[in-house]
Amino acid sequence: MTIHIGAQKGDIAETVLLPGDPYRAKWAAETYLSEVKQVNSVRGMLGFTGTWKGNRVSIQGSGMGMPSLSIYVNELIRDFGAKTLIRIGSCGAMQDSVKLRDVILAMTSTTLSTPSRGILKELNFAPCADWSLLQAAAQAAQAKGTPTHIGGIYSSDVFYDERPDLNEQMVRHGILGVEMEAAELYILAARHKCRALAVLTVSDHLLTGEALPSADREQSFGDMVEIALQAAFPNAA
Numbered sequence: 727m728t729i730h731i732g733a734q735k736g737d738i739a740e741t742v743l744l745p746g747d748p749y750r751a752k753w754a755a756e757t758y759l760s761e762v763k764q765v766n767s768v769r770g771m772l773g774f775t776g777t778w779k780g781n782r783v784s785i786q787g788s789g790m791g792m793p794s795l796s797i798y799v800n801e802l803i804r805d806f807g808a809k810t811l812i813r814i815g816s817c818g819a820m821q822d823s824v825k826l827r828d829v830i831l832a833m834t835s836t837t838l839s840t841p842s843r844g845i846l847k848e849l850n851f852a853p854c855a856d857w858s859l860l861q862a863a864a865q866a867a868q869a870k871g872t873p874t875h876i877g878g879i880y881s882s883d884v885f886y887d888e889r890p891d892l893n894e895q896m897v898r899h900g901i902l903g904v905e906m907e908a909a910e911l912y913i914l915a916a917r918h919k920c921r922a923l924a925v926l927t928v929s930d931h932l933l934t935g936e937a938l939p940s941a942d943r944e945q946s947f948g949d950m951v952e953i954a955l956q957a958a959f960p961n962a963a
């Protein structure tokens with residue numbers, strides 16, 4: 727048990743999927759896993775462990791923003807032995823070629839700052855995905871036929887951004903989409919020698935103003951979950 731995760735030692739699998747939304751964790755666990763057990767409810771940040779095609783996997787909500795994700799990922803790695811961490815999140819598209827409900831595999835994540843800024847100091851560390859996960863996710867997405875984009879994303883500290891000039895630079899430099907957690911996930915994974923990837927579904931479009939309702943963000947991003955599971959267990963039949 728930790729301060730924020732009420733699970734017992736051994737309750738959490740080495741592979742953990744991390745949606746920001748705890749109710750997406752519940753939906754994904756109930757929809758895709760077998761032998762599901764709820765392992766966390768502290769602060770309503772639901773976590774579940776079950777099996778997928780015989781492989782043990784946990785799905786733990788990580789909350790919104792990098793400070794929140796940092797708490798859960800630190801505890802998952804240090805106290806529960808997590809080794810493979812895959813974010814399954816929503817994001818806003820920043821390119822015309824990226825459409826609503828498309829999947830983005832975040833190869834890198836640009837950010838202004840993360841909770842790790844204090845230790846990285848003046849270093850502009852480049853947060854990047856684990857290659858084996860990225861490659862397996864790309865193959866899984868191709869096999870499913872899901873419209874998928876692979877490249878850089880932007881991890882922002884704000885949802886209601888009042889820096890249009892910054893977004894303009896992101897768009898201009900080919901950033902595919904914006905979300906709020908991947909950069910710190912990648913930095914923590916690098917620090918602790920774990921594997922990490924962010925698999926995202928486009929829920930908003932910053933260029934067209936389109937936006938999906940909250941129920942869709944909670945319960946309809948199935949391709950993203952299946953791609954993440956297949957990437958974690960590429961040999962699962």
Ligand SMILES: O=P(O)(O)O[C@H]1O[C@H](CO)[C@@H](O)[C@H]1O
Nearest residue numbers: 745746747790815816905906
């Ligand atoms: O849908 P989730 O995984 O929470 O991800 C995105 O949605 C939240 C904002 O609505 C932020 O956490 C952002 O990163």
Ligand SMILES: O=c1cc[nH]c(=O)[nH]1
Nearest residue numbers: 816817818904905930
């Ligand atoms: O951070 C986020 C998440 C979803 N959609 C956005 O526009 N931004």
